[in-house]
Amino acid sequence: MPKIPATAVAATGIIGGYAIARWTKKRPLGGVALAAAGAVAAYEWHRAGGSKASVGLSTAYIAAFAGSHPLAKKIGAWPAVFTAAGTVSAASWAVTRRAKAWAGQPA
Template sequence: MAMIDIKNPENVSTAAVVSLGLIGGWLTARETGIRPLGGAVLAAAGGWAARSWLAKTDPLTTAGLTALYVGAFGASHPLAKKIGSWPAVLGVTAVAGGAACVLSDLK
């Protein structure tokens, strides 16, 4: 039986992973009605991105990007009450994904 070929962490586009985690996690929770399932998507993507951030950058940058990712998730909730769910999720995703691109993916 062949082993699973996992992509090298230096070759992962973390901006895409962050986007998948934030948008996919929210959409999963919304469409299934199971919030912990959305949280599992969010956590899995965050772990995958952090693995790559650590390989591409340094622990401080990894901690900062991880904090931004979790903070974006948290900020989307009160922001959604002001501007709506889709705009809030897309807005925080743009910020977190952009930061991941600039601080990690373009290096």
Template sequence: MSAGNALLRAAGAVPAAALVSGGLIGGYATARATGVRPLGGAVLAAAGAAAAHRWWHRGGPGTTAALGGLYVLGFGLSHPLAKKIGAWPSVLAVTAVNAAANAALVDRAGR
């Protein structure tokens, strides 16, 4: 078994809501703590890729497109929203929306 396959299998055991939360919060925290925005982007992208794998297998292409769009939109909207309510509140707000959508569409029991 390759390391990539093992990583994907492990990601499948993690709820999608946790993956997107880790990506949005972890990406911002990494960029802020290190001062290296591309490193934060790498965290965001890695978590997004793991979540996309889960979306595809649990919800199919439509769910993947919708939740992928929401994830990218959340990241994009967090920047102007931060100017109005502050950086951390903005990140937490877009994370809450993403986590709720993932919980409802992918993680709920019976899916």
């Protein structure tokens, strides 16, 4: 089975969680999707960069989700969700790439 990068999982969790909550009109269902993707991403972040990377990126994931709410009032819901997803993806990419470089693995 091909490995899906944690960067993609995290972005999909934020975008997919919002989409599910919006289209089903069941916010808890969107939260389940967000949490499930976050757990998978955290596992991959831990594998790639260790505990510090996993904790830091998991915190960024939660902060991006929380930050999208007030941002949505300024720029709209979907732009805020895409901004949050892009931000956490960029952080994930940077941290996991750096961790791989330190470990001597190809980035």
